[in-house]
Amino acid sequence: xxxxxxxxxxxxxxxxxxxxxxxxxxxxxxxxxxxxxxxxxxxxxxxxxxxxxxxxxxxxxxxxxxxxxxxxxxxxxxxxxxxxxxxxxxxxxxxxxxxxxxxxxxxxxxxxxxxxxxxxxxxxxxxxxxxxxxxxxxxxxxxxxxxxxxxxxxxxxxxxxxxxxxxxxxxxxxxxxxxxxxxxxxxxxxxxxxxxxxxxxxxxxxxxxxxxxxxxxxxxxxxxxxxxxxxxxxxxxxxxxxxxxxxxxxxxxxxxxxxxxxxxxxxxxxxxxxxxxxxxxxxxxxxxxxxxxxxxxxxxxxxxxxxxxxxxxxxxxxxxxxxxxxxxxxxxxxxxxxxxxxxxxxxxxxxxxxxxxxxxxxxxxxxxxxxxxxxxxxxxxxxxxx
Amino acid sequence: xxxxxxxxxxxxxxxxxxxxxxxxxxxxxxxxxxxxxxxxxxxxxxxxxxxxxxxxxxxxxxxxxxxxxxxxxxxxxxxxxxxxxxxxxxxxxxxxxxxxxxxxxxxxxxxxxxxxxxxxxxxxxxxxxxxxxxxxxxxxxxxxxxxxxxxxxxxxxxxxxxxxxxxxxxxxxxxxxxxxxxxxxxxxxxxxxxxxxxxxxxxxxxxxxxxxxxxxxxxxxxxxxxxxxxxxxxxxxxxxxxxxxxxxxxxxxxxxxxxxxxxxxxxxxxxxxxxxxxxxxxxxxxxxxxxxxxxxxxxxxxxxxxxxxxx
Numbered sequence: 039x040x041x042x043x044x045x046x047x048x049x050x051x052x053x054x055x056x057x058x059x060x061x062x063x064x065x066x067x068x069x070x071x072x073x074x075x076x077x078x079x080x081x082x083x084x085x086x087x088x089x090x091x092x093x094x095x096x097x098x099x100x101x102x103x104x105x106x107x108x109x110x111x112x113x114x115x116x117x118x119x120x121x122x123x124x125x126x127x128x129x130x131x132x133x134x135x136x137x138x139x140x141x142x143x144x145x146x147x148x149x150x151x152x153x154x155x156x157x158x159x160x161x162x163x164x165x166x167x168x169x170x171x172x173x174x175x176x177x178x179x180x181x182x183x184x185x186x187x188x189x190x191x192x193x194x195x196x197x198x199x200x201x202x203x204x205x206x207x208x209x210x211x212x213x214x215x216x217x218x219x220x221x222x223x224x225x226x227x228x229x230x231x232x233x234x235x236x237x238x239x240x241x242x243x244x245x246x247x248x249x250x251x252x253x254x255x256x257x258x259x260x261x262x263x264x265x266x267x268x269x270x271x272x273x274x275x276x277x278x279x280x281x282x283x284x285x286x287x288x289x290x291x292x293x294x295x296x297x298x299x300x301x302x303x304x305x306x307x308x309x310x311x312x313x314x315x316x317x318x319x320x321x322x323x324x325x326x327x328x329x330x331x332x333x334x335x336x337x338x339x340x341x342x343x344x345x346x347x348x349x350x351x352x353x354x355x356x357x358x359x360x361x362x363x364x365x366x367x368x369x370x371x372x373x374x375x376x377x378x379x380x381x382x383x384x385x386x387x388x389x390x391x392x393x394x395x396x397x398x399x400x401x402x403x404x405x406x407x408x409x410x411x412x413x414x415x416x417x418x419x420x421x422x423x424x
Numbered sequence: 425x426x427x428x429x430x431x432x433x434x435x436x437x438x439x440x441x442x443x444x445x446x447x448x449x450x451x452x453x454x455x456x457x458x459x460x461x462x463x464x465x466x467x468x469x470x471x472x473x474x475x476x477x478x479x480x481x482x483x484x485x486x487x488x489x490x491x492x493x494x495x496x497x498x499x500x501x502x503x504x505x506x507x508x509x510x511x512x513x514x515x516x517x518x519x520x521x522x523x524x525x526x527x528x529x530x531x532x533x534x535x536x537x538x539x540x541x542x543x544x545x546x547x548x549x550x551x552x553x554x555x556x557x558x559x560x561x562x563x564x565x566x567x568x569x570x571x572x573x574x575x576x577x578x579x580x581x582x583x584x585x586x587x588x589x590x591x592x593x594x595x596x597x598x599x600x601x602x603x604x605x606x607x608x609x610x611x612x613x614x615x616x617x618x619x620x621x622x623x624x625x626x627x628x629x630x631x632x633x634x635x636x637x638x639x640x641x642x643x644x645x646x647x648x649x650x651x652x653x654x655x656x657x658x659x660x661x662x663x664x665x666x667x668x669x670x671x672x673x674x675x676x677x678x679x680x681x682x683x684x685x686x687x688x689x690x691x692x693x694x695x696x697x698x699x700x701x702x703x704x705x706x707x708x709x710x711x712x713x714x715x716x717x718x719x720x721x722x723x724x725x726x727x728x729x730x731x732x733x734x735x
Contacts, residue, residue, distance in 0.1 A: 041526070048512070056514055264471070264476045264506055265571070266527065267475070267476040268474040269527035270529065
């Protein structure tokens, strides 16, 4: 048996005995998936679902149009649930009891006013924001129609019936262009559940790799490494065996995250082959980075601290913790992180792009793995110094 | 050809010269002791010999082949027993042995047989499948040695293998080393226990502060002292009457005594003892007790360095 395999099998046996395999390979990934499932509501994490109340104090044609043409279609699609209330107070009570996320108040005289009012519940900021956007959009559309009618009837005597007919026709005209989906490179993105699961999974890989790399220093401290090095074994085999162990545990934990997030959170990872390619490349890249950082350390504590810092910095810049566009001008730094390429690859898969589109993210991840792994190999003498 | 030959071996840590141009050789079946206090450079020397530490100068030959940290072929000829318990505590003894067997290239069936052999040799075969964490310190020490024997080494390197070991285990370890030497294994043994060096080693190198101060057989080293053996006898009566007879024995340098006590200064007490007892018998002197005092390596170390071995 080659020494690398002997070291790998011994490490896996040790990791199974000290529960590390169970902890890092199964329990923590499952815990992460479960946690995010709770945070994102479970079931289908990508589906927006809000509970709105409507207090129609106007009952005019515009108020009826807002409810009938904007809110009710959403209710039929299951995106929102609607409750009709007779007063603002009734709506406020629903908010207090958290039985509604927001209340649309259509005031008396709404048909001559501009915008429905929205009272939001503090417990559902996203649903409130969506409600405000819907109200604003309806008001803008109505204003557009009014301008269109005004332009069409300019110079003609006032005729309410004609203007009303023109307004109905303007409402019925379809928009000249409907954007069904935007799959340009800058706009492709994962649904919320998949994004969080993938971001956390790649972020978490650093801690798997950190634990495995720290074991090199532990063996050095206990002098068992000296005994291994006294055997007819190349020094690189020691690092190779450890890295392989980290890669296997990493792949195991990734597989658990993918399965559990799909099951618990409704995450949509995309075609399995593409996901497998990205997961393997991502785990290799992270292990390479962790090994390189460990190569510049002298103790297990130092290695663990440095890998943690690198994991956090790369996680922030790579979009594992929040979306990359929020980085502003620093977004360019994300190209240096494995997280970005991993998430980009998954977004490409989710957008239904051809497998060829995965080539760039996978190759970049493999290049990161090769460069950092090579750097770690140049430091293996220092790491295994007895 | 010596199994191990070291020439001008040197190791420096910054300004500290840890090993200073050390040279010695160990022949097949010979046990060579490196005797010196803690910090003398014994472990550093050993680390270079087994190929886990780069040297700054000199040469190490194993069976005539150049040897360093990258030498796979010569490393396969060495069995190494470090001073620390270099074991994986969460694995069983058998799993520890199997792992190191793989590293030494033992294939499945020969590995199984050899593992059984060494487990029996160190008397751990009945508890071979228990996790090492459940072992006593002495059992761990014995497993530590068993791993070093796994590859049937040409050269066995033991770095203070009895440190912190109970007397029973210590005796078992020393007997194992003697048995291996009898089988032709060349052994390099470091210790700061003078008694161990005297019991085990065919030749001893006395080291201090990275220097090889003296080397040779025990007799050769003691010869450096210009001291002789003493034989102290307690007799029933007639001590004064026996003195002239004893003085005439070949090998007796001085003899004197009174009131039932006799003291002789001789060249080789142990070989001369039968003649001394015989002479006293012929003189009608009844011997009640005999004590032999020989100059030891402790005295040699004190003589050479001006300090005690355990300072």
